[in-house]
Amino acid sequence: MAGRWIDHWEPEDESFWQRTGRKIANRNLLFSVLSEHIGFSVWTLWSVLVLFMGPEYGIDAAGKFFLVSVPTLVGAVLRLPYTFAVAKFGGRNWTIVSAALLLIPTILAAIVMHPGTSYTTFMIVAAIAGVGGGNFASSMTNINAFFPERHKGWALGLNAGGGNIGVPVIQLIALLIIATAGAGHPRIILAVYIPLIVVAAVLSAMYMDNISSVRNDTGAFQESIRESHTWIMAFLYIGTFGSFIGYSFAFGLVLQNQFGRTPLQAASITFIGPLLGSLIRPVGGKLADKYGGAKVTFFTFIAMVVASAVILAGSAAKSLGVYAAGFIVLFVLTGVGNGSTYKMIPSIFRGKALQAVARGGDERTQLLRARKVSGAAIGIIGAVGAFGGVLINMAFRQSFLTAKTGDPAFWAFIAFYVACIAVTYVVYLRPVPVDVSHPRAAYARV
Incomplete structure (x- = not known):
């Protein structure tokens, strides 16, 4: 594909970064966030549309939970090809295409969203909305290449957090529509997003860039698959991002079915958790930059166990206030964990690269290779993590x-978070051997 290509890109070179790199990277970050933000909104579109589906649609609670899980699953699967599309076509070029593809599920939803449409048709159209979930992987892989290691936690956190905010934004729009026009007008949401998608695609074409060094590298993909840390981090990301996106899809339905809330009452609470979880994600990355991603992730999982226990206590007491408060705190913690886990990924591979340099390898070659492998790993980890959202629903x-009631589900979530605590400690936080040649020394400070 044609497009603007940058042939020389050395973000780790401080003089290059200060002279030209930072400005270019920040510009690409801005428009990447815009496209990813709308992608998240489209991905979670059906978690909002089900709030408009009253008794006349003939779909029970179990059917709605299954319906909202379909785009989650499709989005998780698409994250892998979307990751490698950046290397194949270029970050700018693929952002244009991926943004334009969002028009398909929004236009289809506008056509079928009315009583009398078959459940199968709703399932098919909801599945197509999964393309919005792929945008995250390509966006994160692209931005990972633009920023130096010392700024990756903040940059990746900001990119992901800005995208994640697409979830509460579409929920707020739904709340406004239900409060003003009523629950019988779901198509207004689509009328808002269709022109925004066009704007995002056009701005991406005008202001984003491709990096020539980020080329398709099957060796990097194969290495990332063979690397045990890819799968360890994918497991942890199920606990953080899988929880965030799963709860984002399910929160409104849980409030309606467990506490008998109306669509308007549910929508008035639903957006708070995803909003705070999205806003806090860059902070999670920043904390990881300062204290280490593994340490922040470890304590975040401990806090997630406590928040889940509060939710169970609220359920036992039939207290909507306690239940919702625990849920919102849990959302915030998933945001912190999302930022810290994504900081860990490039740090792990950079640490291994520096270890190779210490054994006599060429520094520039090893660091470039680490950037490519971490980019491939980000796609795999993002895909597996998103699949956690399916498991939640x-x-x-x-x-x-x-x-x-949702209580049995939360007991299962607590057990999983405890497993994440154990894995984080055993793999990344145990005391580091003094011998720098030891494999654990390569990622001891992630």
Whole structure:
């Protein structure tokens, strides 16, 4: 594909970074955030549309949980090809294409969103909305290449956080529509987003760049697959991002079914958690830059266990206030964990590269290779993490089918968070060997 290409890109070179790199990187970050933001809104579109689906649609609670899990699953799968599309076509070029693709699910939703449409049709159109989930992977892979190691935590956190805010924004728009026009006018949401998608695609074409050094490298992909840390981090990311996106899809339905809230009442609370979780994500990255991603991730998972226990206490007491407060705190913690885990990924591979340099390898070659492998790993980790959102919704579906409450699901989530605590400590936080040639020394300070 044609497009603007940058042939020389050395963000780790401080003079290059101060002279030209920072300005270019920040410009690409800005428009990457815009496209990813709208992508997240489209991805979570059906978590909002189900609030408009009253009894006349003939879909029960279990059916709605299953419906909102479909775009989550498709988005998770698409994250892998979207990751490598950046290397194949260029970050700018693929951002244009991925933004334009968002028109398909929004236009289709505008056509089918009315009582009488079959459940199968809703499932198909919801599945197509999964393209919005792919935008995150390509955006993160692209921005990872633009920034130096010392700024990656903040940059990746800002990029992801700005994208994540697409979730509460579309929920706020839905709240406004339900409060003013009523629950019978879901198409207004699509009328808002269709022109925004066009604007995002045009601005990406005008102001973004491609980096020539980020070329398709099957060796990097294969190495990232063979690397155990890719799968360890994917497991941890299920706990952070999988929780964030899963709860974002499910929160409104849980409030409606467990506490009997109306669509308007549910929508008035639903947006708060995703909003705070999105805003805090860059802070999670910044904390990881300062204290180390593994340490921040470890304590975040501990706090997530406590927040989940508060939710169970609120359920037992039938207190909507305690339940919602615990849920919102849990959202905030997922945001912190999202930022800290993504900081860990490039740090791990950079540490291994520096270890190779200490053994006599060429520094420039090893660092470039680390950037490519970490970019490939980001795509895999993002895809697996997003699949966690499917597990969250399916757990809630089964929980409400069998117990008419979300409590069994939260007990399962607590068990998983405890496993994440153990993995983070054992792999990344145990005392480091003095011998710098030891494998653990390569990622001891991630």
